[in-house]
Amino acid sequence: MRPGSIAIVGAAETTELGRIPELSQIGLHADAALNAMQDAGLKPADIDGIATAGETPTTVAHYLGLTPKWVDGTAVGGCSFMIHVRHAAAALESGLCNTVLITHGESGRSGVARTRPPVSPGSLAGQFEQPYGPMGPPTLFTIPVLRYMKTYGLTDEQLAMVAVVQREWAAMNPRATFRDPITVADVLNSRMIAYPFRLLQCCLVTDGGGALILTRAERAGDFPQKPVYLLGTGESVETPMVSQMQDFTSSRAFRVAGPTAFAEAGISHADVDHLMIYDAFAHLPIYGLEDLGFVGRGEAAQFIWDRNTAPGGRLPMNTNGGGLSYMHSGMYGMYALQESVRQMRGIAPAQVPGAEISVCHGVGGMFAASGTIIMTNQAA
Amino acid sequence: MPEPGRARPQPTPETKHFWDGTRAGELRLQRCKACTQTYFPPRPFCPHCASRDVEIFAASGNGRLYSYVIHHRPVPGFTPPYAIAVVELDEGPRMMTNIVECPQTPEALVLDMPVEVAFERLDDEITLPLFRPASRINGERA
Numbered sequence: 001m002r003p004g005s006i007a008i009v010g011a012a013e014t015t016e017l018g019r020i021p022e023l024s025q026i027g028l029h030a031d032a033a034l035n036a037m038q039d040a041g042l043k044p045a046d047i048d049g050i051a052t053a054g055e056t057p058t059t060v061a062h063y064l065g066l067t068p069k070w071v072d073g074t075a076v077g078g079c080s081f082m083i084h085v086r087h088a089a090a091a092l093e094s095g096l097c098n099t100v101l102i103t104h105g106e107s108g109r110s111g112v113a114r115t116r117p118p119v120s121p122g123s124l125a126g127q128f129e130q131p132y133g134p135m136g137p138p139t140l141f142t143i144p145v146l147r148y149m150k151t152y153g154l155t156d157e158q159l160a161m162v163a164v165v166q167r168e169w170a171a172m173n174p175r176a177t178f179r180d181p182i183t184v185a186d187v188l189n190s191r192m193i194a195y196p197f198r199l200l201q202c203c204l205v206t207d208g209g210g211a212l213i214l215t216r217a218e219r220a221g222d223f224p225q226k227p228v229y230l231l232g233t234g235e236s237v238e239t240p241m242v243s244q245m246q247d248f249t250s251s252r253a254f255r256v257a258g259p260t261a262f263a264e265a266g267i268s269h270a271d272v273d274h275l276m277i278y279d280a281f282a283h284l285p286i287y288g289l290e291d292l293g294f295v296g297r298g299e300a301a302q303f304i305w306d307r308n309t310a311p312g313g314r315l316p317m318n319t320n321g322g323g324l325s326y327m328h329s330g331m332y333g334m335y336a337l338q339e340s341v342r343q344m345r346g347i348a349p350a351q352v353p354g355a356e357i358s359v360c361h362g363v364g365g366m367f368a369a370s371g372t373i374i375m376t377n378q379a380a
Numbered sequence: 381m382p383e384p385g386r387a388r389p390q391p392t393p394e395t396k397h398f399w400d401g402t403r404a405g406e407l408r409l410q411r412c413k414a415c416t417q418t419y420f421p422p423r424p425f426c427p428h429c430a431s432r433d434v435e436i437f438a439a440s441g442n443g444r445l446y447s448y449v450i451h452h453r454p455v456p457g458f459t460p461p462y463a464i465a466v467v468e469l470d471e472g473p474r475m476m477t478n479i480v481e482c483p484q485t486p487e488a489l490v491l492d493m494p495v496e497v498a499f500e501r502l503d504d505e506i507t508l509p510l511f512r513p514a515s516r517i518n519g520e521r522a
Contacts, residue, residue: 126387139449139464195461
């Protein structure tokens, strides 16, 4: 993709976030999609490309009354939507379609018609991980961190500070689920979930959705909102089994997706005004800051402790409050993308003054996959 | 004996040798005869060089505790708190497991402590490779 050649011209979340028992999973997709179409001033007949995860593209296209000529059902977990953006950019630039809708909806809390396929007992994860008692992400995503702590001297207090700083951002966001200030002591005194992770170091479980609409940049002026341009994109996968990741202190998928996006964008880390790093658990921003090259190996926790990513810091990160405090339906990547778009439009509740470049980095599965999107509000 | 209710692995043609091995008291790994890499989980080709010329061998059953969490919530087949661990085998590969014959506490579960395989029969077909703190001294059984 040529930097700046593709624009996000529609972006919206579901009307409500948090607890939405009156909408099923597909209903959340549709609510977000209708809001994004309204945001862009488009009707279903104007959409000719569809990408989604959780539901199939067939289901979403039929429910919304779309006739797509480009379809992407990449479903690799919470960063699927970053990867959809990357694939959509390639499809738009090569002329496979003209206007792409990307949808997400997940009834994570209420569980209304949620799709979550069970792990097959004959899969490698079913044979070589499931018999040892994991129960979802809190017991799997977290397994590498003790090795990181021993390798780099990361402390419980530093790991707690990630949640404290993100709550500071959430306090400025009226849509955030949790907004009351917390301290390191509050985090360390919260209920133990999976040692060394306590409740306040684990993401929320909520209902919600989001949708994006992309087109080629030369059409961006035809839409009512301030366009947000794609500068660079990256993606990768590593392993469906966290026990088999190459390096427990670093994600190979992060180290492929992030630098790919930076190279395409042609920017350096000093150019970045705003950063989103998918935070299903408190260690993820630490891995992300290091694997994307913002800091050296073993330096991210102190970087956060020193308030570089906090309000007023030089690298504002997870400014919506993140998965730890804003919302987390299960596949959080869409909400990270929405916050990057808001920051680039200049309308975020905790707006970073003058921000021109935003990096949005996602993870899928338990360090299984990754997608990175770099956006700007400056036309090429 | 493991508690009833835990998730039961379903062997496939590509993994049958592993489960036959645990039932016979062997921890079987695979090694590539082309590039000499040892690998896990099982598959009938080398994930490093794609050679199909691979062999099955009995590993030592020795390793070290590589990382873990201690889960504090109930799961069928387990009484919390219990550790979900990853061990690094002396032969190189890592595998998920549980650590038995050891308090499930951060004080007792020390990273890099030596561990050895402890086979736990689940039923007639499946025996799980669990691990316990090693009893060996200078490589010999104490």
